[in-house]
Each structure stands twice: as C-alpha cells, then as structure tokens.
Amino acid sequence: MVALAELRESIEEIMPGVVADRRDFHENPELAFHEVRTAGIVAERLRALGVEDIRTGIAGTGVTGLIRGEAAAGGKTVLLRADMDALPILEENEVDYVSRTPGVMHACGHDAHTAMLLAVSRTLATRRGEFGGTVKVLFQPAEEMPPGGAKPMIAAGVLEDPHVDAVFGLHINQDGPLGTIDVRSGPYMAAADRFSIKIHGKGGHGARPQDSVDPILIGAQIVTALQALVAREVDPVESGVVSVCVFKSGEAFNVIPDTAELGGTVRTFTQANRDLLERRLGEVATGVATALRAVAEVDYTRGYPATVNDPAMTEIAREAAIETVGVEHVRDGAMLMGAEDFSYFLQERPGSFFFVGSRNPERGLIWGHHHPRFDLDEAALAVGIEMMTRTALKYLAS
Numbered sequence: 578m579v580a581l582a583e584l585r586e587s588i589e590e591i592m593p594g595v596v597a598d599r600r601d602f603h604e605n606p607e608l609a610f611h612e613v614r615t616a617g618i619v620a621e622r623l624r625a626l627g628v629e630d631i632r633t634g635i636a637g638t639g640v641t642g643l644i645r646g647e648a649a650a651g652g653k654t655v656l657l658r659a660d661m662d663a664l665p666i667l668e669e670n671e672v673d674y675v676s677r678t679p680g681v682m683h684a685c686g687h688d689a690h691t692a693m694l695l696a697v698s699r700t701l702a703t704r705r706g707e708f709g710g711t712v713k714v715l716f717q718p719a720e721e722m723p724p725g726g727a728k729p730m731i732a733a734g735v736l737e738d739p740h741v742d743a744v745f746g747l748h749i750n751q752d753g754p755l756g757t758i759d760v761r762s763g764p765y766m767a768a769a770d771r772f773s774i775k776i777h778g779k780g781g782h783g784a785r786p787q788d789s790v791d792p793i794l795i796g797a798q799i800v801t802a803l804q805a806l807v808a809r810e811v812d813p814v815e816s817g818v819v820s821v822c823v824f825k826s827g828e829a830f831n832v833i834p835d836t837a838e839l840g841g842t843v844r845t846f847t848q849a850n851r852d853l854l855e856r857r858l859g860e861v862a863t864g865v866a867t868a869l870r871a872v873a874e875v876d877y878t879r880g881y882p883a884t885v886n887d888p889a890m891t892e893i894a895r896e897a898a899i900e901t902v903g904v905e906h907v908r909d910g911a912m913l914m915g916a917e918d919f920s921y922f923l924q925e926r927p928g929s930f931f932f933v934g935s936r937n938p939e940r941g942l943i944w945g946h947h948h949p950r951f952d953l954d955e956a957a958l959a960v961g962i963e964m965m966t967r968t969a970l971k972y973l974a975s
C-alpha cells in the first residue's frame with residue numbers, strides 16, 4: 578500500500594501542472610461531442626506517460642487507456658471516468674483564464690475532472706510497481722447533453738477488453754466546502770425524464786367560450802392534476818418530482834387558442850416510481866383532456882437513469898476518503914435530484930460516484946454549477962486526485 582505522506586507529497590509536486598491543465602481546458606471549452614481539442618490533449622498526455630492501449634474517437638471524442646500494475650500478475654480491472662464537455666453559457670468571471678469562446682463555458686467543473694484524471698493517470702503510471710491489476714482511465718464526451726456520452730461508449734465496448742470489474746467517478750461539488758468528500762451508498766442522483774403534452778382544443782372568440790374548447794383551461798387542470806401524482810400516488814417516504822416548466826398558448830387577449838403546450842421534467846430514484854410516473858402522467862393528461870372535450874398528445878422521453886452506488890464499492894470509496902481528508906471531513910451525501918450519466922456505468926458494473934467539495938466563501942468561490950460565475954477552489958483538485966488514486970489502489974488490493 579502507498580504511504581499517505583509520500584502520495585500526498587507527490588501530488589503536491591505536480592499540482593502547478595494540474596492547475597495549468599485545468600485552466601487551459603477552462604480557457605478552451607468545448608460543447609458536448611465537440612471535445613476535439615480536449616480529447617487530443619488527453620491522448621497526447623496519456624501517450625507521454627506511457628499509458629498503454631490508448632483508444633481515441635470512441636463515441637465521437639471519447640478516450641481510454643490502460644495502466645497495468647506490475648506488482649502481481651492478473652488481477653482485476655478498475656475503470657476511472659472523467660467527463661470533458663462544457664456548457665452553452667456566457668462566462669461572467671473576471672479571471673485571466675476566462676473562456677476564450679464566447680457563449681461556451683466550463684461551468685460544471687468538467688475541466689477539473691479532466692485535469693484530475695490526467696494527474697491520477699500520471700500518479701499511477703509512475704507507481705506501476707506498487708499495485709497489481711489494471712486501471713482503465715476513461716474520458717467521455719457529452720455528460721451535459723442527454724442521451725450523453727457514457728451510453729455510446731459502453732455500446733462501443735469500453736467495459737470489455739479487458740473486462741472491467743468496477744467503476745468509479747467523481748464530481749466537483751460547489752455545494753460542499755473545500756476539504757470535504759461526500760459519499761453515499763445506494764440511490765444518490767435521480768433519473769431525469771422529460772415530457773411534453775400538446776392539448777388540441779378548439780379556438781374561437783374570447784367572448785363566446787361556448788363555441789370553443791379552451792386548451793388553456795384544460796392545460797391548467799392538467800398542471801394541477803399532475804401534482805397529485807407525487808403527492809398521492811408515490812410512497813411518501815420515497816422521493817419524486819413532477820415539474821411543469823413550459824406552458825405555451827395564445828397570442829391575443831380576446832382569442833381562445835386552438836392548442837396549448839406543456840413541458841417539464843420528472844425525477845425519480847427507483848424503477849418502480851419511474852414506471853409509475855411515466856404511465857400515470859400519460860393517463861392523467863389524456864384523461865383530463867378527454868373529460869373536458871379535448872385531446873392530449875403526450876410524449877415522454879427517458880433521460881439518464883438514477884445513479885445507484887454499490888454498497889461494497891462505496892465502502893472502499895469511504896475508506897479512501899477517510900485516508901484523504903480525515904473522518905471528520907467525510908460526509909454522508911444527501912440524495913440529489915440532479916442526474917448524471919455515470920449512472921449507465923453503474924447499471925453495468927458495481928461502483929461508486931462521489932463528490933469532492935470545492936466551495937470557498939473566503940475567496941468568493943460560492944457560485945453553483947451551471948452559473949455564469951461558477952468557479953472552484955483549485956485546491957480541491959489535489960483532494961480529488963488523492964481520493965481517486967487511493968480508491969483505485971484500494972479496490973485493486975481488495
């Protein structure tokens with residue numbers, strides 16, 4: 578096993594380079610499936626480190642590589658994943674590494690994830706003699722844009738050749754103080770589905786409602802009725818959300834329109850609740866519309882599934898977290914209604930996804946993910962690198 582002080586020192590030594598990488602990615606953000614420059618730098622770095630079997634262009638811009646331990650023959654393979662994509666946001670930060678591409682910004686921390694996994698690759702590549710088994714590093718496109726990059730990478734075979742036994746991933750956490758790590762066993766992040774409902778009524782004069790079928794009134798009834806699903810049909814000790822976020826209809830103050838359009842999102846943690854809400858949302862929308870003489874067309878699209886951490890793998894992550902930041906700074910993560918396409922890896926293999934705190938109010942680094950002023954305390958990168966390295970080594974030694 579690697580000595581604590583020695584690992585930390587070696588990470589501290591490479592931190593200037595890690596921060597430079599993160600700032601370079603930050604200055605040059607690329608949207609989902611367009612991470613060409615980023616993926617190019619990743620592949621180049623992995624080659625320079627002597628990482629084996631580097632594969633590029635997977636699902637567009639995905640990259641993988643292998644770091645084979647030399648301490649023992651055979652052994653297991655663990656996959657470590659980073660996402661590389663930025664968001665369509667105009668950055669409002671005044672830093673010298675501000676985005677050079679107007680309207681595109683690393684506002685979620687994926688620049689940090691990429692820089693951290695490169696550093697983990699470096700740390701492990703220089704310690705091949707200290708572990709047995711194989712580490713597969715994976716850099717994926719398009720986490721921010723469902724259906725995302727994870728699913729097509731899995732379809733392209735990244736979990737085989739060699740067969741991957743376990744998967745780990747992390748996210749920078751602007752809701753967590755610098756120096757903390759959040760871990761959680763079981764359901765962690767929600768499944769995120771979207772729906773749209775088109776109500777076909779009958780337009781007419783605003784003063785003659787008897788000649789019309791008013792889609793706005795019917796839409797309003799549907800909005801209200803949908804709120805009964807989570808309140809009355811989901812087990813109250815479980816969680817779910819149905820949010821109507823779009824309601825479009827009408828142009829003139831004295832015209833009842835023909836149609837109205839609703840749209841929104843459904844979040845759940847279990848397959849049963851996901852199935853229930855999908856089915857009942859359709860039944861309620863069409864039922865209410867029918868009762869009020871209209872027709873509702875419902876379109877329901879499943880997005881990322883729930884992110885569910887394996888208990889044994891989470892225990893390994895928790896032990897690594899305790900060694901990295903001390904037991905008092907390891908927190909039980911609260912369930913989050915946001916979604917993550919790392920969930921697809923967790924559907925295929927046991928693993929764990931964890932959060933590395935990066936919030937620092939003293940430095941004004943308080944803005945949340947996807948905010949135009951999002952920025953993180955880069956000291957969190959050292960924590961993430963150590964945590965990920967320890968998790969991988971601990972898993973391979975288990």
Ligand SMILES: [Zn+2]
Pocket residue numbers: 684685721946947
């Ligand atoms: Zn994000």
Ligand SMILES: [Zn+2]
Pocket residue numbers: 685686687720748
């Ligand atoms: Zn993210």
